[in-house]
Amino acid sequence: MAERHFAPDVPELRSRWGGFTWDKAHAPEAARALAKYPEGRKASAVIPLLDLAQRQVGAETGTQGWLPIPVIEFVAAECGLPPVRAMEVASFYTMFNLVPVGKYHVQLCGTTPCMLRGSDDVLAACEKRGIKKGYTTSDGLFTLTEVECLGACANAPMVQINDDNFEDLTEESMGAVLDALASGKPVKPGSQIGRQTSCAEGGPTNLKKMTERNYDYRPMWAEAGEGA
Structure with a gap:
């Protein structure tokens, strides 16, 4: 597992991301996420909003996206959280990138x-x-x-x-x-080998008729039970 650390909170970072706010594409999604929770419970939206913010940063930078500290602070304010609480969440889940990444x-x-x-x-x-x-x-x-x-x-x-x-x-x-x-x-x-979801490689090895239609095996099993 790669080491987890935040990008240094230097003046250049503040200059670039200190004014972060939702753009037109992401603002409606942020509003929908926050609307799912009643007043006093907006903190529950922190994960979807962090994800949304990371995607917006990615769209702006042409990368997969990451979370500068000023952006995390913005999300914390949206959720009514102290910044450190949002930073705890961002640093715990590896779905959030704490430093710049590539496309x-x-x-x-x-x-x-x-x-x-x-x-x-x-x-x-x-x-x-x-x-x-x-x-x-x-x-x-x-x-x-x-x-x-x-x-x-x-x-x-x-x-x-x-x-x-x-x-x-x-x-x-x-x-x-x-x-x-x-x-x-x-x-x-x-x-990359044509496997269907997590089925057996090469196709099913039993109950093969189920691949053709919703085949009902129960009568066959019942007859077998009666014979026993």
Whole structure:
């Protein structure tokens, strides 16, 4: 897991982000999030508002987005929280970036299932393209972070790039994804071997008629029970 720390709260940071407020695209979403909670309970909106603020910063900077301290302070004020409370939330959840990241934030799972299924090969594909853990490439395109389990163990190894998962990866397929992103070409999220969600590789091995229609096996099971 990468070390978590806030970007230094220097005058340049204050000059750039001290006047942060919702833009026209994000203001309605912020209002909807706050409206879900009664007065005195607006603190419950801190996670969706932090996420929204990160996305707005991303839209302004052409990156996946991050949370400068002045932006976190703005969100805290929106929720009626002391700034430190919002900072606690932002620093706890790794969905929030505390320092600038690239246009594509590659989060590589290195937990045991992914490791056993070849996460080192996925990492090698990144490193061959100059994408190193804990750093952003000089062109600002890629940031690579190693994270803990992302919940797609059945389709290991996998990475999350911005909002999308890429699963059943090999060094070759990971390289193809990175090359496509670098050249502005579309990529297909999800399994890279055509697996349906987390079904067995190659398709189902039992209850196969369920793939054709909503097949009812219950009469067959009842007859088997009676024979017993």
